[in-house]
Amino acid sequence: MNTQPGNNDNNELIGEEATLLIVDDDGPFLRRIGRAMESRGFTVELAESVAAGRAVIKSDPPKYAVVDLRLSDGNGLELIEEIRAAREDTRIVMLTGYGNIATAVNAVKLGAIDYLAKPADADDVFAALTRKPGEKVEPPENPMSADRVRWEHIQRVYEMCDRNVSETARRLNMHRRTLQRILAKRAPR
Structure with a gap:
């Protein structure tokens, strides 16, 4: 699923190098979010496992990454460390259906810039990837029970x-x- 960036409005937000790695073992979600990110100007590489993600990281470390926490063959936190080792300026967003604060803190300590609970939509992912450092996130409408x-x-x-x-x-x-x-x-x- 490699295509060239197209949307000029988004190119300002994501910059010239718009390579995006998305790692998620939920195939339909992975393809849907991949298409949505391509339409926003990213050159997308998809991986359905830790092993496939590692292969992409070794061959061409991305500028942006969206990584699921729980994958069929391991933990997405491992990939955050590997992405950081291969390229320090990568903007990484952690995604998970099993959201909890401890894992979010761990992901941020390892180098993720944000942590989103599934089902996150393409707009949430795009906003997290392109948020400027120090830019505040809107408070949740429904606080935790x-x-x-x-x-x-x-x-x-x-x-x-x-x-x-x-x-x-x-x-x-x-x-x-x-x-x-x-x-x-x-x-x-």
């Missing part, structure tokens, strides 16, 4: 314990099986 705040706290402690369920359960003073059930569920709204 108390259940979501609790879930976020559990995820943060889980990440701090290097994803060790037993240690996380001990620190949260929670039964290990209860914690496993919580971790297996999707985030509350």
Whole structure:
């Protein structure tokens, strides 16, 4: 899916080098977001796995990248590190259907400029990729519920314990099986 940039209005926002790597194991979403980013002026390279993403990074490190957190063959956080090692100026956005604050913080520490929860649309992705440093993001219209705040706290402690369920359960003073059930569920709204 390699095409040349076309939209002149967007070319000012993304610059001359508009190479974009999108890594996601959800094929239909990957192709849809790829087409949408091409229509906004990017030269898009698609990858459905960590291995395919690595191959693109090694052959031609992109100026922009959108990486899913959970991939069929690994973790998107690994790719952020590899992109940063290959090219320091790449603007990386992390995407995930399993959004939590701890992972977002980890992604930003590794070099991502933003973190978007799925289902993110093409406008959200484009805005995140082209946002100027220091530019503020609009506050959410619907803040987190108390259940979501609790879930976020559990995820943060889980990440701090290097994803060790037993240690996380001990620190949260929670039964290990209860914690496993919580971790297996999707985030509350």
